[in-house]
Amino acid sequence: MVIPDFVLNAPLAMQVTPADWPGGYWWHWLFFTIIIIAFVLIMVMGVIYIERRGMGRMQSRLGPNRTGPFGLLQPVADAIKVLLKENIVPATADKVVHWLAPIIAFSPVLMIFAVIPFQNGALLADLNIGILYIIAVSSVATVGVFMAGWGSSNKYSLLGAMRNVAAIVSYEIPLALTIVGVIIFSGSLSMNQIVVAQDIPYILVQPLGFLLFFIAASAEINRSPFDLMEADSELTAGFHTEYSGMKFAMFYLVEYAEAIAMSAIITTLFLSGWRGPFLPPWLWFLIKTLVVFFVMVWTRTTLPRVRIDQLMALAWKFLFPLALVNLFITAIEVIFWPDISQWIFVGVNIVIAALLVILWSKLFKIGWGRLEV
Amino acid sequence: MGLEFAFWIMAVVMVGAAFAVLYLRNVFHAALALVLCFIAVAGIYVTLSADFLAAVQILVYVGAISVLIILGVMMTREVQKGNPVNKMRLPAAIVAVVLLGILVYVVTSTPWGISTQDPLTPTTMPLATKLFSENGFILPVEIGAVLLLAAILGAIVIIREKKK
Amino acid sequence: MLADYGLIGLFFVVAILFSLVMVIIPIALRYLKIIPSNPNPIKESIFECGMETTGKTWVQFNFHYYFYALVFLALDVLVVFLYPWAVQLKQLGPFGLYVVLILVFIVFVGYIYAWKKKALEWK
Numbered sequence: 001m002v003i004p005d006f007v008l009n010a011p012l013a014m015q016v017t018p019a020d021w022p023g024g025y026w027w028h029w030l031f032f033t034i035i036i037i038a039f040v041l042i043m044v045m046g047v048i049y050i051e052r053r054g055m056g057r058m059q060s061r062l063g064p065n066r067t068g069p070f071g072l073l074q075p076v077a078d079a080i081k082v083l084l085k086e087n088i089v090p091a092t093a094d095k096v097v098h099w100l101a102p103i104i105a106f107s108p109v110l111m112i113f114a115v116i117p118f119q120n121g122a123l124l125a126d127l128n129i130g131i132l133y134i135i136a137v138s139s140v141a142t143v144g145v146f147m148a149g150w151g152s153s154n155k156y157s158l159l160g161a162m163r164n165v166a167a168i169v170s171y172e173i174p175l176a177l178t179i180v181g182v183i184i185f186s187g188s189l190s191m192n193q194i195v196v197a198q199d200i201p202y203i204l205v206q207p208l209g210f211l212l213f214f215i216a217a218s219a220e221i222n223r224s225p226f227d228l229m230e231a232d233s234e235l236t237a238g239f240h241t242e243y244s245g246m247k248f249a250m251f252y253l254v255e256y257a258e259a260i261a262m263s264a265i266i267t268t269l270f271l272s273g274w275r276g277p278f279l280p281p282w283l284w285f286l287i288k289t290l291v292v293f294f295v296m297v298w299t300r301t302t303l304p305r306v307r308i309d310q311l312m313a314l315a316w317k318f319l320f321p322l323a324l325v326n327l328f329i330t331a332i333e334v335i336f337w338p339d340i341s342q343w344i345f346v347g348v349n350i351v352i353a354a355l356l357v358i359l360w361s362k363l364f365k366i367g368w369g370r371l372e373v
Numbered sequence: 374m375g376l377e378f379a380f381w382i383m384a385v386v387m388v389g390a391a392f393a394v395l396y397l398r399n400v401f402h403a404a405l406a407l408v409l410c411f412i413a414v415a416g417i418y419v420t421l422s423a424d425f426l427a428a429v430q431i432l433v434y435v436g437a438i439s440v441l442i443i444l445g446v447m448m449t450r451e452v453q454k455g456n457p458v459n460k461m462r463l464p465a466a467i468v469a470v471v472l473l474g475i476l477v478y479v480v481t482s483t484p485w486g487i488s489t490q491d492p493l494t495p496t497t498m499p500l501a502t503k504l505f506s507e508n509g510f511i512l513p514v515e516i517g518a519v520l521l522l523a524a525i526l527g528a529i530v531i532i533r534e535k536k537k
Numbered sequence: 538m539l540a541d542y543g544l545i546g547l548f549f550v551v552a553i554l555f556s557l558v559m560v561i562i563p564i565a566l567r568y569l570k571i572i573p574s575n576p577n578p579i580k581e582s583i584f585e586c587g588m589e590t591t592g593k594t595w596v597q598f599n600f601h602y603y604f605y606a607l608v609f610l611a612l613d614v615l616v617v618f619l620y621p622w623a624v625q626l627k628q629l630g631p632f633g634l635y636v637v638l639i640l641v642f643i644v645f646v647g648y649i650y651a652w653k654k655k656a657l658e659w660k
Contacts (some may be wrong), residue, residue: 025544029544029548033547033548055547083566084572085572086572087401088576088583088638090583097401097405098546104562106559107549107555107556110552110555114544114548115547125542125545125548127540127541128424128494128495129495129497132428136435139432139437140412140438143408143435147405150401153583154583155583156584162602166602166605169606170438170609172436173612177616177619180623182626184623188624189620241485242584246562247563275579295570299411308659309658311659317652327619331626332634335627339651348517351657375543419546420539424542436613437606437609437613444606446604448603468545469567483563498621500621501624501629504621505629505637506633511636514642515639515643517637518643519597520610521614521644522611524611525607528603528608528646528656529647529656531603532656
């Protein structure tokens with residue numbers, strides 16, 4: 001066994017973690033690896049329960065309530081069920097790609113959590129390019145989805161994968177642009193530094209940015225109302241039609257892990273992450289993440305699914321120009337009035353955001369966003 | 374030593390993936406091998422302390438260019454068999470060997486200077502100063518923007534030709 | 538800094554192994570006869586709402602997808618330029634802002650042209 005060089009540099013890694021954390025480079029790694037995997041798996045079960053029960057309430061029905069108290073064990077039962085299902089691979093499938101797809105889709109999502117701070121300094125690695133790392137890593141998941149659509153040799157799957165690529169390609173630009181607005185205020189790409197810099201939650205300083213980020217994030221992770229790449233009624237579940245058993249469960253896991261990751265990123269960027277009074281920081285982080293996820297469920301039950309031309313028009317004609325406008329307004333404010341209180345920006349930015357959204361919806365109404373047939 | 378260990382893993386993966394791109398008959402599989410190659414290159418950048426560049430490598434190459442290549446694969450007719458063998462085999466081999474020779478000569482004959490200074494961390498801020506400050510590379514950056522404009526216009530032109 | 542990336546690299550290996558194990562568990566269980574395995578031609582056929590599939594799956598696709606991917610690539614590179622600028626914004630001051638405004642404007646011309654030529658509409 002080769003002893004890596006960076007064991008000697010272990011104190012460097014410890015700088016980012018407080019002294020009361022279990023010391024040592026390898027302990028740090030082991031501790032956070034276990035924490036992250038446990039966090040993802042438990043949270044996925046939790047949010048599936050929240051989503052099914054919450055949607056049940058919103059649609060005037062009960063939702064799963066038989067397994068365990070209040071149906072709490074339903075996700076566990078589902079997990080055992082998919083584990084024991086027969087594994088079916090289509091005879092004409094591209095076997096290697098078909099088997100590799102869930103792995104390629106799942107690992108990047110897990111990698112996102114490596115830089116998300118659970119409380120001050122409590123993260124696997126406080127990279128000084130944190131948020132750029134997240135954007136980069138999450139873009140790899142597209143390849144996994146495309147492999148799934150391709151490897152199944154099913155026409156619906158391939159069409160779903162193509163739609164997915166089109167949607168991700170369109171929504172990644174506004175997503176990345178709105179993050180620039182946050183970075184202008186924080187002056188750092190590190191996730192922990194962004195939270196430390198947030199004396200006022202950036203949702204107030206960047207209201208338009210938050211709105212655009214939320215829409216783009218929902219589309220990026222295929223949540224309703226932008227879930228037309230896996231629309232059951234059109235594409236019979238899209239890219240994972242031919243998947244069964246554990247491989248299907250992997251894609252299900254990816255979907256919810258991505259939703260949790262996006263909720264955690266929104267919490268960190270816009271809702272001041274682990275900061276908050278009275279309660280311990282990790283609890284604040286957890287509460288905020290779950291609240292953001294609940295809002296996602298809420299939009300899912302409220303809004304109908306968009307058509308593909310509307311999806312593309314929303315990305316290119318609404319989100320992209322507004323993200324640029326938001327970015328430059330923020331930059332001008334910070335450069336020319338660096339010393340005045342941020343609360344003035346809060347008021348000004350909320351007014352600007354409202355005006356821009358109203359203006360753009362008027363433009364859409366007179367036909368700017370319409371498809372001309 | 375850990376750094377060297379990481380470097381060799383990346384290097385082996387990178388060269389292996391590059392060979393897979395060449396020898397896989399199925400064009401789609403070749404495209405996936407190319408993605409693996411891009412990721413290994415990003416790993417090499419990290420070992421060179423160029424973390425910003427590594428993230429950009431993943432973002433642009435794996436996120437955007439690989440999508441472009443895969444969509445390009447969708448345009449080809451014989452995805453599973455690849456190109457049939459044709460008469461250009463011998464000239465292609467000669468050109469490839471000559472190019473390889475030139476590259477090997479340049480790499481081995483250049484006196485590579487190794488800096489004794491520690492690499493800059495974080496790399497983002499010096500990068501910004503180099504690109505956007507008064508005595509930075511402003512003209513190349515703006516010319517880069519013109520290149521991007523040309524790419525967008527080219528895409529529009531191709532679309533318009535298709536419509537006729 | 539490299540120590541942090543060592544952690545990330547090790548975590549990457551764990552992430553790959555973890556997802557690999559998740560896929561391998563059902564295969565192991567099949568050999569232990571816990572999971573059934575009775576393949577037949579109907580089961581292994583492609584699902585297409587009960588229809589027989591006709592023709593090839595891997596057909597040539599609409600070129601419009603390629604257009605979006607190209608525009609995405611150009612704008613992605615533009616966004617990458619904006620990140621270091623945003624970090625150093627206060628130090629670079631108004632001069633940096635003007636440089637970036639020109640940079641974005643040049644690319645934005647292409648975007649306006651695409652909108653005018655109705656290339657952004659989904660066909």
